[in-house]
Amino acid sequence: MHKVELMTQTPTTCLVCARGNTPNDPHSIDEFWAIDLERDVNWGDSTYLCRYCVDEIAAMGGFVTEGQLAEMTDMADGLRRERHELQAEFDDYRRRARVMLAGKKAETALRQDAEDKPKPKSAKKKKAA
Secondary structure, three states: OEEEOOOOOOOOOEOOOOOOOOOOOHHHHHHOOEEEOOOOEOOOEOOEEEHHHHHHHHHHOOOOOHHHHHHHHHHHHHHHHHHHHHHHHHHHHHHHHHHHHHHHHHHHHHHHHHHHOOOOOOHHHHHHO
16 A cells, blocks of 8 residues: 555546546645555456545544644644743742742841840849849
C-alpha cells in the first residue's frame, strides 16, 4: 500500500465511491491523491482509495482531519501562552511574598533582640531608696 499522485492502472476509480482522478474542486488537483492498495480484484483490476474516502475512513477510525488538527494546534499554542503568562504572574507573586516574609522575619528578630537586652535602671529609683 502506498500513496500515489494519480490513479494510473485501470480501472482508475476508487473502490468505495468510484471517483476517478478528479478532485471535488478542479482548482485543487495539486492536493488530490489516492492510496494504491497494491492488490488486484476481478482478475487484474487495480484497487485504489481516493483521498476523500481515506479521510472518511480515518474519521471513522477516530483520526482528526487536517483542519481539526490545525485548530487543535492553535488552541494548544494559545493555552501554552496563557499558561506561560500565568506562571510568570505567579512567580512575581511568589517573589513578593518572599520579600514580605523576609521583612517580617527581620522585624520579629529585631523585636526579640530588643526584648532580650537588659533595660538600664533609671537614676530616680536609686535616689528614692
